[in-house]
Amino acid sequence: MTIENGKVSPREFPTNRGGLCQKGWTSAELLTSPARLTTPLVRRDGELRPATWDEALDVVAAKLRALREEHGPDAVGVFGGGGLTNEKSYALGKFARVALGTSQIDYNGRFCMSSAAAAGMKAFGLDRGMPFPVTDLDDAGAVLLVGGNPAETMPPFVQHLKNAELIVIDPRRTATAELATLHLQPAPGTDLALALGLLHSAVADGHLDQRYLDDRTTGFEDAWRIAASWWPERVERVTGVPVADQRAAVRILAEARNAYILTGRGTEQHASGADTVSAWINLALALGLPGTKGSGYGCLTGQGNGQGGREHGQKADQLPGYRKITDPDARDHVMGVWGVDDLPGPGRSAYELLDALGQPGGPKALLVFGSNVIVSAPRSQHVADRLKALDLLVVADLVLSETAAVADVVLPVTQWAEEGGTMTNLEGRVLLRQVAVEPPEGVRSDLDVLQGLATRLGQPAERFPTEPEVVFEELRRASKGGLADYSGVTYERLRQGEALHWPVVGESTPRNFLDRFAHPDGRARFVPVEHRGPAELPDAEYPLQATTGRVLQHYQSGAQTRLVRELNQAEPEAYVEVHPDTATRAGVRDGQLASVVSRRGRTVARVRCVPSMRVDLVFLPFHFAGEGRANLLTNPVLDPTSRMPEFKVCAVRLESV
Template sequence: MAADSHCPYCALQCAMTLTPDPLAATPVTVAGRAFPTNRGGLCKKGWTSAELLRTPDRLTVPLVRRDGELRPATWDDALGMIAERLAALRREHGADAVGVFGGGGLTNEKAYVLGKFARLALGTSRIDYNGRFCMSSAAAAGNRAFGVDRGMPFPVTDLDDADTILLLGSNVAATMPPFLGHLSGARAAGGFIVVDPRRSQTAQLTADGAGIHLQPAPGTDLVLLLGLLHVVLADGLADTAYLEARTTGFDAVRRSVAGWWPERVQEHTGVPVGQLRVVARRLARGRGTFILTGRGVEQHVDGTDTATAAINLALALGLVGRPGSGYGTLTGQGNGQGGREHGQKCDQLPGYRKITDPAARAAVAAVWGVDPAVIPGPGVPAVELLGMLGQRPDGVRALLVHGSNVVVSGPDAGAIRSGLEALDLLVVCDFVLSETAELADVVLPVTQWAEEEGTMTNLEGRVLRRRRALDPPPGVRSELDILADLAHRLNAPSTWPTDPAEVFDELARASAGGVADYSGLSHAVLDAQAEIGEAAHWPYPAGSTGTPRLFLDRFGHDDGRARLVAVRARELTTGRRPGELTLITGRLLEHYQSGAQTRRVPELVTAQPEVRAELHPATAARLGIADGDRVVVGNSRGAVTARALLSTGMRLDTVFLPFHFAGRQCANLLTEAAVDPISAMPEFKRTAVTVRPAVEEEAA
């Protein structure tokens, strides 16, 4: 029987229908389904997603390391060993000696139970997730400015009628191709403006009068935004009535941008003065104007301030909360929004509640049936957590990993590998032997997207139903079952339901009254709404019909006003020594995140089989490199062997690597574990490297 569900990849969460077909090469056939986000379209990853369900190396039995090798084990033996070792480590070293690392691809139900398990069954504060590498700067900026973090506070279809869209740091043509349909109006009006140091597939869509491509030096996005706001204010383009009625903090922001006149901005960013003025005026005078940010401007040590500067610009123009205009940020992972709302983050409880808030702790504890004092306080964010792995007095000696491949996706990946190898116990739940799972002491095989029920929350804050289309392979279990079993073995308080609908009902109760209130939702409500496009945008308190558009009347702060926050550009140096280039990283159309999924799909691997280092031809000529040559991109942290890809769309001072590959092709061997002081987002987009031709041994 066919099941209506959603794609297992990005946060656009394209709708699809899955039909079991025992005669086909894959266990289900995939068809695009009419839905507001994708309108029946899918990208290459979506069309080939069913191939993952029966990949030849699919795990179907637990693996336990014995005599240095991972060997098959029974579920009872594997879970018994995990529980025994966790209990012993807690007794000897304390609860915080055990850490949990989650993922932005987990369903809301799994993310909720994982947070509950960490705090009640393990008693640890040491939990965070890979969304810290993705949305944390945008989330921090949104909370600071609006009092609410919802990636897009409006439906994506609102973009259809815009004539001006400023897109900063996102290559949507590669990351979520069906999204491009929502940009066609702005392109037709000549108002599609893309900010990217490279001429990406998305930047190329500005050609032939469709818009403008601004190509700033890597790491100068904040200066660019300060300069745009300077022009808006200096030229009298700000919406002063809106600022007076709906915001606070304008005077400080006005003073903070006074020194960023266009000529100075051009000197630091490389963006011509004329382009700055044209863009500022277009943003102010468009009939419908949106500003959207992505990881390219957020994955920096000043990412929160950069996202804040984009918000300041949107507020000064009066865009936020006004029908037909707005500000938003493009969530990356499939459940990047819901995954950060219900307990995976180190400082949050379900409903996007602060773990330090006594009222929030009491509300969640009441649902869990425990004393609030039992719930640990805030932990540490992902990069710090991964830096604590190993046998030291305050170290994390055991780590449970769910839905993440940290040895590929984390910054300074070589150091992360060393930390994982130093653990007393590493447990990984996955469907294949990922690069992280290869290092584990125990690997537990888990169900995949088409084999389970649950919910996801997409980039618009729309809560969606994931529906089961087929049975999982024999021997595979859901993480809800696994965590409940371990909770019972550890004598954890509270109840531990395993039915996803029942878990969601508990999540809804725990979120009631929180910022991300799901209390009016259930699987039954979402199933009933399927006929009207699953229009369940949070907050969705009991008795409501949801909130597709936030901020129409007020913002999330107590006084109802948005906060403009003055931010300063960091010391403007290149960060490079003579002979070095700036490495930026990103995604390819055919691959996703760490590549653990897409590198197992033959069609996608054939199209993009290896890492390519994208360079400007003049830079390559200076370095003695020809198109297709093997090169080594390196710094003090590591070296990546890649094939050169020459492109005039690159800046002369920049090299681009995709981050989907492992081993000697892993881009994050080079990135630094430096983080934004507010969001703890790593600096992925501005790394100093050298590039040289590979010698014969390295190329081999």
């Protein structure tokens, strides 16, 4: 989109086809919002008070130095965000490892796409959310969408699904499910069993693409041994999805000329999320979809720069270019680019990092960029308590988010239309964001902040440039030879409107895997996975299950969108969707406030009776603050591979307030 005189207008672009939802139309309001921070704040005598930039940065740097001297470099942690530009993500990772020398950096993308990323790496040797241009979906005969609700979360995307037979898998009858030819409604936390069942049906109903298996994959036998024990009738009993619907779903995919399987957070945000995505990829492989022109597997990005944000080094286990921090060659390359002779190793994952704050051996200071963890992290009251235990909390944000409100130092930073930089969208395409308006007086870019802190910590200024294009030039070199190779991307090419999908060495790669997958043998790998089910099952005390998700009007923790009048009028407060019978049994009524209680906390939300809900399920959107935080309830048990928390299912009860 473009902006002129404070007014937004849509622009024709392949992803959205000139469409905008309410969030897009109203996004200019944030540029001039009275809630905008325009001066640094430093906590004095218990209150956040305006300060100059020098005062604020001096306070932070002095404290960081002292903590590091006393407790070592890992006493300082850094928490990034998937909304940051590639340049900021890159600079943040470099800042943490070079200026702070800490291994303790991770970001909120861990809560977003880490399960899909882990599964994609295992299967294909490379993780690009969609390894094909989004417009390829337009020609799909069938699309299986698992745990995604784009009609609510990114409406313009729905245009790409118009021609396909759409199969939606979601425990709720969502707006997207309403658009589907076939809606499969599994019990929460049983997607893995369902995926195994669909693989079983693919074999039993003769839909296996044997030639593709022989030519392009390995490991089918081991995956089948497990899926063999998930015959459709058994799967029906575990998931509640009728046998006939399981078979129909596979048949629709197999009989379509082109077909795609797409996953979203609903199926990924589980303690078995990585294995669940592996099971969906196994199904896609059995049907011969990935790496076949006009077909494939993809993951829907959750944040503005969810893709690029995970490629350039703000992840605990990664270096720029999607390199592994434990790989000696990768370390050598990056040390060479950065001009340093040592780097810390891997650090804690997002929730583990938050959980360790202020604990013996854990960080004593945390710098937060582009994230509102008090609202968005699981078991959020515990996270709030951990933040309180810190010696220093620094938050860089454009508004006083709930997390910023409890910080010791708050740094006001620029936002979308005020800053340049690149983002990598859901199809792995690098986009250039150009400065459209001047930032308000007093506001600095995150790159400025990082340079300001780095120089105070004894780093040469030129090591932390503030010009996005200069940072990007370095990112190109750092990513060169990595999986996400940006070395052929330049601002110049982007300005000329070239569509560049990574890897870009010379040419763009709109479609990965057409000739070979990224494993050394060129083959995709089936990963044998077994169903585990939710970590926490309902019992007499907590007889219901809760799941969380988004509404159209809000984004992430809602810190920004709740400030936009029009959006907030449409969805002003936390609510809980329940089946009318479930409400009656709990003694609560439509339109009243009720408590939703789990082992970890209590959320207060307004009851919405929805007859299409399962009687044992409640749904809460996660955008609201205070006692309306859905994440007061969520279970922080982690996936063993991706370290993704189990956001999407926990045991609760419903009570009148």
